[in-house]
Amino acid sequence: MRNIKLTIEYDGTRYLGWQRLGNSEKTIQGKIENILTQMTGTKIEIIGSGRTDAGTHARGQIANFKTDSKMMLAEMIDFLNRYLPRDIVVKKVEEVPERFHARYNATGKKYSYHVWNNEIPSAFERHYSFQFSQELDIDLMNEACRKLIGSHDFIGFSSLKKTKKSTVRTIDELSIQQEGSMLHFTFVGNGFLYKMVRIIMGTLLEIGTGTLELGVIDEVFENKIRSDAGMTVPSQGLFLDEVYY
Template sequence: MRNIKLIIEYDGSKYSGWQRLKNSDQTIQGKLESVISEMVSSPVEIIGSGRTDAGVHARGQVANFKTNSTMPIKDIHKYINHYLPQDIVVKKVIEVSERFHSRYNAKSKKYTYYIWNHWIPSPFQRKYSYHFIETLDIGLMEEASKKLVGTHDFIGFSSVKKTNKSTIRTIEEITIIKEGNMLKFSFIGDGFLYNMIRIIMGSLIEIGIREKEIFYIDEILKTKTRSIAGKTLPPHGLFLEEVYY
């Protein structure tokens, strides 16, 4: 049995997220499984490194599947990209150890949230960044973001309902880069809760426009209360950049 690893890039604009749904094939996983199952003439389950939500994009999603097919790697790569829709591309196809598991072996992930920070919108960035008109104080946002680095219970920054699963996560690094009117907020961590980055971004924006003080972050972490955190920013500004193993 061969184990095939894929590195995938996709525009999530019109999809219902990564995870296959029972009543719809409008998912990234569903599209990949349909093409690959046809290729090897048998049902195939794709294992992803994690779920991306509806409207979220990826430059470095990782997945793997197992097959008895003897098709050469190069031919597998050509076939998949030929039959996938144009907004999903497999960048690399690699044969790996049978023990490799794209989700369980992942050590950390990098996500980036993009904000187009100018009063004039960009027709070219509108699908891939959040347009925010007001001036943001990047220095304040950087200081606030430092409070999020480390191991914390992030349930106040998530849309997770009551759960028996741990909501403790570790953020290793947060960086903010300004390139012209584009702001890039990158997060590296061992995992992220449902809507966690988008809620963190909504909270950081409130600090960036000086509606909230920096200690606002401490308050959310301490109280673990979603209702006092910022709004959930739209999904189209969020990209899964890379998965680390």
């Protein structure tokens, strides 16, 4: 039995997210599994490094699957990219050790979020960024980013309900780069809770406008109350860039 690792890029605009949903044809996982099943002649289920929400994109999603197929790797990538929709691309196909697991072996992830900070919308960036027209204090937002770096209980910055599993995560990098009207936010950490990046982004934007005080970050870490943090920004500005192993 071979274990095959896929590196996948996708535009999530027209999909309901990564995870297969019943008979829906509108998930990334479902689309890839259908083509793999056609390719191998046997039912294939893939394991992703994690779920991405409806409308979220990926430059480096990782998945793996087991197969008895003798097909060469070059033939696999050619077949996949020939028959998958054009908004899903397999960038790399590798054979990996039997014990490799795309989700459980992941040690960290890199996400980016993109904000179009302009009163005039962009015709080209509308599916890949969040238009936010209010003026932002970037220096204050950078200060907020520094407060979020490190190991903290991020339950208050997530949409998770109470759980017995640990909600402590470590953010190693949280930075902002400005390119004209576009703001690029980079998140690197050992893991992210459900909607954590999108809620942190909403909190940063509201701090940047003065709607929330800088001290709200410490308050949410202490009281763990989701409603004290900022809004949940839309999914179309979010990209899963890389998964670390």
